[in-house]
Amino acid sequence: MSKKICFVFAVFILVISWIIVGSVDTTTPKPTPRPINVEFFDNVTIPMPVSANYRRIVEMTYGVKEEQIYRVCTGKNKKTCGFWENVETKAKVESGKTTYNKNKKALIIKKIMKTDF
Numbered sequence: 001m002s003k004k005i006c007f008v009f010a011v012f013i014l015v016i017s018w019i020i021v022g023s024v025d026t027t028t029p030k031p032t033p034r035p036i037n038v039e040f041f042d043n044v045t046i047p048m049p050v051s052a053n054y055r056r057i058v059e060m061t062y063g064v065k066e067e068q069i070y071r072v073c074t075g076k077n078k079k080t081c082g083f084w085e086n087v088e089t090k091a092k093v094e095s096g097k098t099t100y101n102k103n104k105k106a107l108i109i110k111k112i113m114k115t116d117f
Contacts, residue, residue, distance in 0.1 A: 038112055046107045048100075054107060056084075058093075058115065068093055070107075072100045 038044050048054065054070045066086060073081035084093040097110040 040114060041111045044096075044109045044112050045101075045104070046109070047105060048107045050102065050105060054100075055087075060115070070098055 036044060036046065052072055052074070054072075056068050056070075057065050058068055059065050067088070068084045069087055070084050071077060071081040082098070084095045084098065085091065086093055094113065094115050095109070096112045099108050099110075100106070101108055
């Protein structure tokens with residue numbers, strides 16, 4: 001009798017563990033942030049998903065972080081697109097020429113500057 005109970009218990013544990021392992025989504029791994037090592041005035045290609053806006057946080061001076069937004073040009077937003085903008089002050093930020101390549105799905109910054117870090 002005790003062998004049957006042990007066998008049933010072992011099967012129960014195996015079924016539960018199989019359900020738990022099967023429910024974990026392994027098809028879509030989460031992206032891991034990787035540092036981008038470049039020199040000043042280099043061109044940088046950063047793979048990014050398609051989006052209307054991109055945000056970044058830049059440390060302008062030691063300890064002072066600033067949030068910036070880049071809007072991709074669509075034809076309807078010509079006055080407010082194609083440059084990095086400080087979120088708080090709404091002022092343009094000096095930066096390398098930034099574009100979004102839809103075919104490569106990448107944000108491209110040409111001649112990267114110190115203000116891009």
